[in-house]
Amino acid sequence: MDAKQFEKISRALSDPHRIEILQAFKNRKDCLQCTEVHDFIDLAQPSISHHLKQLVDADLLLPEKEGRNLKYRLNEPVLDNYIHFIQGFKTNL
Amino acid sequence: MDAKQFEKISRALSDPHRIEILQAFKNRKDCLQCTEVHDFIDLAQPSISHHLKQLVDADLLLPEKEGRNLKYRLNEPVLDNYIHFIQGFKTNL
DNA sequence: TAAAAACATCGAAATATTTAAATATATCTA
DNA sequence: TAGATATATTTAAATATTTCGATGTTTTTA
Numbered sequence: 001m002d003a004k005q006f007e008k009i010s011r012a013l014s015d016p017h018r019i020e021i022l023q024a025f026k027n028r029k030d031c032l033q034c035t036e037v038h039d040f041i042d043l044a045q046p047s048i049s050h051h052l053k054q055l056v057d058a059d060l061l062l063p064e065k066e067g068r069n070l071k072y073r074l075n076e077p078v079l080d081n082y083i084h085f086i087q088g089f090k091t092n093l
Numbered sequence: 094m095d096a097k098q099f100e101k102i103s104r105a106l107s108d109p110h111r112i113e114i115l116q117a118f119k120n121r122k123d124c125l126q127c128t129e130v131h132d133f134i135d136l137a138q139p140s141i142s143h144h145l146k147q148l149v150d151a152d153l154l155l156p157e158k159e160g161r162n163l164k165y166r167l168n169e170p171v172l173d174n175y176i177h178f179i180q181g182f183k184t185n186l
Numbered sequence: 187t188a189a190a191a192a193c194a195t196c197g198a199a200a201t202a203t204t205t206a207a208a209t210a211t212a213t214c215t216a
Numbered sequence: 217t218a219g220a221t222a223t224a225t226t227t228a229a230a231t232a233t234t235t236c237g238a239t240g241t242t243t244t245t246a
Contacts, residue, residue: 003112010106015204019096019103022182029184034223044206049224051204068213068222076183083176089115090169091122108234127193137236142194144234161192161243 001081005059009082012058017041018051022060022074031064031071094174098152102175105151110134111144115153115167124157124164 012018020041024032037048052072055061060079061072105111114130130141145165148154153172154165 003109003116007107007109007112010103010112011203013103014100014107016096016100017204019100023096025182025184035221038222043204045223046207046225047205053224070223074182074184079179079182083179086172086176089118089167089172091118091167104233110234128191136234138193139195139237140235146194163193 001078001085006082006085009058009060009078012054012060015051015054017043017047018055021051021055025074031073034070034072094171094178099175099178102151102153102171105147105153108144108147110136110140111148114144114148118167124166127163127165 013022021032021037024037024040034048034052037052038045041048043051052061052063052070056063056072060075062075064071064073106115113134114125117125117130117133127141127145130145131138134141136144145154145156145163149156149165153168155168157164157166
């Protein structure tokens with residue numbers, strides 16, 4: 001992961017609603033539906049669409065179209081790479 | 094770490110100059126001086142002061158005053174807590 | 187003590203982000 | 217096929233962030 005991607009992911013992680021969306025994966029076997037997000041976040045539909053787009057653009061969520069619905073999977077390898085980048089800040093001498 | 098602190102740290106990490114500052118710790122035994130930052134980042138002094146403040150406010154850097162100089166240490170425990178918060182996004186079922 | 191050095195703060199301009207209303211598109215169902 | 221449902225896009229307003237010049241504070245040094 002390069003610094004540019006790290007920056008983009010960090011920005012995606014720097015909003016309370018987007019954090020809430022990601023936390024919704026904690027108690028879930030796999031996917032999250034767009035509509036479900038609407039249930040637990042008090043924002044207008046275009047705003048939720050905007051936030052999900054940020055997360056997808058940062059490669060944190062992988063969208064899967066199912067008819068007129070959209071399901072999202074968490075991109076765990078990218079999370080791991082992000083964590084690895086942070087570990088690199090640490091002094092190793 | 095709560096979501097609010099996670100958000101603040103993420104925001105602190107979402108700027109190319111601040112990432113560059115943190116990366117400077119990689120090849121360093123311990124501290125980083127304010128003046129040194131000025132050497133490798135092409136920004137006016139108030140801008141660098143602003144970015145360092147963001148990092149200190151996010152608790153990522155610990156400032157230590159030494160006369161008229163300021164030294165910074167990386168707050169590794171906070172980095173670890175931040176990483177732990179991210180791990181919590183992962184599905185654990 | 188006067189000047190220099192290191193860092194912070196204020197104020198303002200440029201730019202980016204968040205939000206929602208209005209509207210568009212795609213898909214499903216009756 | 218008409219209407220309903222799910223999601224995206226456009227536009228605009230409100231707010232936040234980044235940057236720098238000017239200036240202030242503190243500490244060192246000549």
